[in-house]
Structure formats: C-alpha cells, structure tokens
Amino acid sequence: MRGLSDAICRQVAEFRAAALPPAAAEAAKLALLDATGVMLAASGLSPEVQPFVSLAKAGGSGPCGVLGTGISATAPMAALANGAMAHALDFEDAFDRSPGHPNASLVPALIALAHAEGPVDGIRYLTALALGGDLSCRLGLALRQEMEQGGWYPPPILAGLGAAVGAAKLLGLDATATRDALSLMLCQSVMPGEIKHSQGTVIRAVREGFPAQGAVISALLAREGVAGFEEPLEGCSGFYALYAGGKFAPEDLLEGLGERFHITELTFKPWPSCRGTHAFIELALELAARHGFGPRDVLAIEAGIDRVQQMLVEPLARKQAPATVIDAKFSIPFCIAVAIGQGGVDLDSFSASALRDPALLDLSGKVSAIMDDNLGWQRGTGGRLAITLADGRRLEASCTTALGSPEKPLGSERLIAKFVDCAGRAARPLAEDKARALADRILDLENCADVGALLRA
Template identity: 65%
Template sequence: MSVISDQLSEWVAGLAFDDLPEATVTAARRVLLDASGVMIGASGLSADVRPFVDLATSDGPCAILGTGMKALPQMAAIANGAMAHALDFEDAFDRAPGHPNASLVPALLALAQSHGPLDGRRFLTALVAGCEVSCRLGLALRKPLEDGGWYPPPILAGLGAAAGAASLLGASSDQVRDSISLALCQVTMPGEIKHSAGTVIRAVREAFPAQAAVQSALLALAGVAGFEQPLEGQAGFFALYADGRFDRDDLVGGLGRRFWIDELTFKPWPSCRGTHPFIEMALALTGEHGFDASDVISVEAGIDEVQRMLVEPASRKAAPRTAIDAKFSIPFTVALALNRGRVGLDDFSSVSLADPVVLGLAARISARQDNSAGRLRGVGGSLHIALKDGRRMSASRDTALGSPENPLDESALVEKFSDCAARAAVPLDHDAAMDLAEQILALQTCPDVGALFT
C-alpha cells in the first residue's frame, strides 16, 4: 500500500486543467470572485487588518488588494490573508466546518504576481488542488481538533494552501509533499482565540497560514526537503492533532472522481456560518408574521454542540466588544436581523456594537441543545420566539441559504462582489467592479491572472 502523503502529493502534482469537470471549473472561478471581493472589502471596512497592511507594504510585485499598495510575495500573503477572514464573509465547507480557501487564495495571488505570468487554467487547477487537500483533511479526521485545544480552520486551510501553492509553481510530487511538510512546521492555531474576549486574532487569523503556504512552496522548490510522511507519520499531522485517528478513504479515496470544491457554501451574511440558520429563520419569521422587534419577549435558539461557542459565555455574546466576536454571536446576529431586518456589512460597526436596542434584544435571546437528526453539525438549528401579545412562533433549518442545497446564484455573487469592492480602502466603482467580476468568471481564458489584480 502506498504512503498516504505520497498518494495525495502525486495527485496534486499530476492534476491538470483538462481533468476538471466544467462544474468544478465554475466553482473555482466563483471561489476566486468571492474571496477576492471579500478581501477588497475588508481593506476599507476592517480596522483589524491595518497593522498587517502597514507591516507588509514595501516595494514588491504583489498587490495588497483594495489598497493600491504593493509588497513582496510573503508579505502580500500575510496582508491579504488578514483580509480574507476579517469580514467573516468568505466561502465555507459545511461538511467539515472550515474555510478551505481563506489561506489558499491570498497565497496563490501572491505567487501569481511574483512568479508570473501564470494563466487562468493553471491558477484554477491549483485552486482546486489546494481546496481539495484542505477539505479532505477535515473530512478524514476521526477526532475533532478542538478536543486537543486547537482551532481547526486555519490549520486545515494552511496545509491545503501549501499544496495549492506548490501546484501553482509546477512542483513535483516530492516537492508538494515537502511543501506540506514545511507548512506543518509553521501552521498552528490555539483554540484560545475562541475564549479571549478582547483579541482580534480570530478576524485576521488567515494571515499566518497564507504566509506560511507561500514560504513553504518557495522553499520546497528551492530544494528544502520535508518529511517522508508529513500526514500519517508517527509524529505527523494526524498523530499530533488527532491521536492518529483518521480515515484513509476520506483522505485519498476517489481522488479526481469527486471534487469537494463543488459543494462549498457562499455566504449571504457576513458572520460565522453557524449563525446563518438563525439569521435566516429570524428574517423569515418577521416577514411571515409581521411583528416588530419591540414586540419580542424572548427568543430561544436550538443549537448543537458546535454552535455552543456562538452562545457562550452568555453575557459576552449578548454584548460583544469586537466586530469579530459579534460575528460569532447568535444572540447579537439574531437581534440585528429582528431589529433591522438585515445583517449586512454595515451592521458590525462600533455604533452597532453599542446600539442599546440591539443589545437589549440580544440579552433576551437564550439557547438550548437541539440535536435533531439529519442536520450537518454547526449549520442547522431551530428558533422559537415569544411575543407580548401571546403569540408563539417557531422555525427550523437543516442548513441555511448559501449551501449547496440552497445556493446563491451567480448574479447574487457578482452583486456581493460589487458591494464589497465599493467599500475598499481605494473603492472600485460599479462599472469597474463588474468588469473585474466578468474577467474573473472567464478566468480560464486569462493569460495572466496576476495582472487582473494590479
């Protein structure tokens, strides 16, 4: 039986654009559209990213998106990586909760601009490869990384980004394995970012794995050897993070026959994916029953164990101190939906965080365990609202808008891109945003992907 790390690395190195089904190519183009738009928007909306932009800015070939500034590839990756999750608006993989492209896209863009020209076919192939590695690592786990005190999304995304970055540079299978090995030496994320009320690391976390992915791929191609078994070795990824508990078939079975990038979620609301079913239910119930937020006595959210981090500690989640903590709060996001009839990019400002009406309603929102069968962990739930006039109303969701089962269409993604681009540090007007979106959605014909973003 072949070594698992070799098997996965050989697949990454051998993947070609012509191996990709049309649906997979379409999904990859949409990933780039969505990810780049979110990063561009964060450049103007998130104060949390500014230290990373300031640190990165220098004479270099790579764009720091939305700013008009340039940087060297590793530093562009750290700046754009900081922006990739700052709005919590990027794509997600519901089956193994995470964000497989939040580190990957910043890393690929940095390399496309520093080692180009690289055409759209090559870029899309690398994007599919890196996303697949991240998704499969998450699916293969048989012990949650959280049990060991880790925070999974940046760890899984960083290893996938290292594989994708190596693919973009035309690495051999050994060099792909070396790139993953070198990323394993750099990528980590403690679960303490969930528990610390004042930190913004949770917002900018993808800065670190994006930078690590670029460095790992460049060092691997320069001849720095990694480990023979970075994933399954006696002290490799699965041993370190999951006590060696993983499923081989979920990791390497069916490679090239099924692409998980086809089953991503694109977010309609800029907050943690686990809040989305509750936002959707709150908006639906207000629309259906026509009540006002001032009519609400209490709200109870039916959550699963993954979503517990979105309601506890209750006092903090009812009155979050930072925008990113508000985005990881079911009480706050539901209160926004009930009070304002929306949850948008402008609803996590310092003014919103201090809004007494929203905070008063958030304080009346509680949670209980609801482990209804058939739901994916972290992306379903129930909502129960009690009104002053005695009415009681409830709703439930197995998943939320934006999922593969209930997707956003391409026009919605383009509008989201335009909305984000208009909020950049250096805004794009509507026509310029639409022109860039059109070029991204035809990326397989592009001779130089890096040039699109300069």
C-alpha cells in the same frame, strides 16, 4: 497507511489541467470571485487588518499587490496582508461538511504567487485552486477525532495545509517537493483554540494571514530544495497523530482523488458572520416578515442549537453583549438581534456603534439557547428558533441548512452583486461598472493569460 502523503502529493504534482472537471473549474472561479470581493471590502472596512497592511508596506516594495490599497509588497508579506483580509469580515466561503474555510488562506497565497511568478494563466491558477481547496476539505473529512479535543482551532490549520499544496502546484513542483511544502507548512500550522475564549483579541478575524504567508514560504522553500518529512500526514508524529490522536480515515483522503472535487460543495455566505449563525439570521428574518412583529414586540427568544454552535452562545452574557466586532459575528444572540432590529444583516450591520446600540443589546439579552444534538442538521448549519411575543404568541421555525449552501445556493447573479458591493467598499473603491467588468473577467478566467495582471489592476 504508509505512503499516503506520497500518493496525495504525486497525484497533485502529476495532475494535468486538462483533466479538471468543468464543475470544479466553475466552483474555483466562484471561489476566486467571492474571496477577491471579500478582501477588497476588508481593505476599506476592517481596522483589524491595518497593522498587517502596514507591516507589508514596511517590508519593502515587491511584485505583489495588497488588494484594494495600491500597496506593493513581497510575496510572503502580500499573502500575510491579503490573508488577514480574507476572513476579517467573516464573509468568505465555507465547507459545511467539515466545517472549514478551504479558500481563505489558499486564494491570498495563490494571488501573491500569481503576481510574483507571472504570467500565470487562468487554467493553471484554477487547477491549483481546485487541488488545494479539495485537499483542505478532504483533510477535514478524514478526521475521526475532533481537533478541538487537543485545544486546536481547525479551520486555519486545515486551510493552510491545502494552501501549501495549492501553492506547490502553482509553482509546478514535483511530487517530492510538494511533499516538502506540505511538511514545511506542518511546521508552521498552528492555531490555538484560545482565540475562541479570549474576549479582547481580534486574532480570530485576521487569523488566515498566518497560514497564507506560511503556504507561500513553504512552497518557495521547497522549490529551493529544503527537504521535509517522508510522512507529514500519516507519520507517527505527523498531522493526524498531532492533531487527532492518530484517528483518521485514509479512504476519505484518497477516494475519488483527482476526480471528485469537494470545492463543488462550497457554501457562499449571504451574511457577513460565522456560518453557524446563518440559520438563525434566516429564521429571524423569515418569522419577522411572515408575522409582522418588531423589536418592541419581542418578549423572549429561544435558539435550538447543536454542539458546534455552542461556542456561538457561550458564555451567554458575553455573547449577548460582545466587546469586539468579530465576537459579534460569532454570536447567535447578537446576530438574531441585528436581523430583527435592523430588518436585515449586511456589511453595515456590525460596527462599533452597533455594539453599543441599546435597542440591539436589549434584544440580544432576550436570547437563550437550548442544546439539542438530535435536531437533524449538519454540524453547525441548521437551527431552530422560537420567539415569544408580548401578546402571548409563540412563533417557531426551523431549517436544516441555511441559505448559501449547495442545497440552497445563492446563484451567480447574487454572487456578482455581492462582489460589486464589496469592491465598492475597498480602501480604493471600484466603481460599479469596473467591478462588474472585473467580475466578468474572473468568471471567464480560463481565457485569462495573466491572472496576476488582472488582479493587480
């Protein structure tokens, strides 16, 4: 295992943009489109991000934009604010196989550096995004002990390490400095699992602000010559020792490195809630449409879940009546209730008033869960639903993967429509024609001479 970090950082530093596979470039463009739209929407819809935006503004003017607000800030502070927006609505892309959100801190970090270090052309930007996102996915795939065993919450930790490497690539750092950036990110890369258990906190919503800012700081300090560790990943007290008891598979990190990019396997969310709730939203909508029942017809609902989805139903009383918007988005009972009670799930579905809606709370209170790890789906991505109606009928459906996955993709047109809807909800909304024009330019990013200028406008 010795030399593993060196091998990875050397490959990243020496990777030439011309070698980026077309499929990886296309996936990177879709990731940027989706992430930018979600951040724009959060600027106008999420009160949880406002302290981060205010702090960025108070930190003084700089070359970087806080998306959707017209505020300028320094690179670290812009990354903090945009990173908080990236997950605030729980609408960003996901990597189901780990699972994780490889772009939630990476894209905000790269946007900040594209503003600060410009001009950064589209090919350079896409290459950094593809390499950083791929490493985040690989870090998760290589785990042979769940990080949760140590009390950690993996997605922001994995995403932050990938973001640091992507930021190093954007800055053009050599292999040693890239390893330094990875090491410096390891010094900041923490996220306790307590965010899953605390009822009142909204940290779970804005969590990606911290790794996004850390990635920018790590790459900039590495460029200034701050030395890191020789073995940040494989060392006796490195990443895998600290977070996974030293249990990992190096081959999952190295196999196809620079040739196969896991960001081509991303899931893009059709609904703004935790990925583990999506199968149940899809099944609830499908059963309601097929059988024509309404909320008042429902007697009981049984959700068949796996171990990953357990956090979305426990403690059951709390998940049936969530106290915060982000907790509602991490609740299978409440998401099922929204799907049936509102006839759909969108950015208007989760609000303070929805959390107090007696009809939704009544329906959510009828949901129970049964654990079954042998249901045949990938961790947290499938589900089984059984709905008992007052007339005695029992309706059942199941799926192994929910809409938006590589097996059931949304398609570019639906992603563009999602972007337009999100951009129209920004603190400074974009008109539909301007949003569509921006989407077209993002999807043609390889011909963009200055990504920072494009996104600043």
